[in-house]
Amino acid sequence: MIEGPYFVLTVLGALACGVTAGVFITFSTFVMKGLAALPPAQGIAAMQAINVAAVGPAFMVVFLGAAALCVVLAVVTFVLWPEQGTVELLLGSALQLVGAxxxxxxxxxxxxxxxxxxxxxxxxxxxxxxxxxxEWLMWNHVRGGASLAASVSFILALT
Structure with a gap:
């Protein structure tokens, strides 16, 4: 069973991946559709502004934090190799690190x-x-699905 700091890391990983998935899914389900419905000049200008704002602290802490947590979880999982949840922890880490x-x-x-x-x-x-x-939307679907699957995988590791 996952306990102590390892449990906390796993919960934080699930939350960070879930929040990241939420951001990506938001873009996939309505933000990009709304921007695409605008005249091209307005859509381009809006997305250019969004891309500048996205590299601010609020999103970057969550996005890079999720990746960092996944690296730590993968390393700790390889070191401890727990009786339960190993596959789910490694899978969740891989999904977030590669897929998102x-x-x-x-x-x-x-x-x-x-x-x-x-x-x-x-x-x-x-x-x-x-x-x-x-093209951006297609790849955004991939990373949104990967982040969601990573979050689910971490939750399964805890059960």
Whole structure:
């Protein structure tokens, strides 16, 4: 059974991954759809502003904190190798680190960087905007699902 500080780390990991999943799912279910419904210049400008705001402390503490907790949980799990919950803890850590953090670094951030270079008012920005929304949203679904699955996996490790 998971006890003491290990229990607290697991609960914090489940919460951090769950909150991260909530942010990603919010974007997938209505934020990006709302931005895509705007005229391209407005949608581009709004998403550019969101991307700047996203690297502020509020989101970064949760997002990077979830990744850090998953690293710690994976290391502690390998060291302690508990009788119960090992698979769930390692799976949850991998899902968050690869499926959320890794996808963010490899897929979403490069798209955000490309979007930052677009001139919202340029007529030829509409095509890249539509491509951005489609591709970014697909990868956001992946990282939202991975974070949610990581949270569930940590909860299962506690049961």
């Amino acid at each position: 953090f890794g996808v963010t670094v490899a897929a979403n951030i490069p798209r955000n960087d490309a979007l930052a270079k677009l001139d919202p008012e340029a007529p030829d920005s509409a095509g890249p905007w539509r491509t951005y929304v489609s």
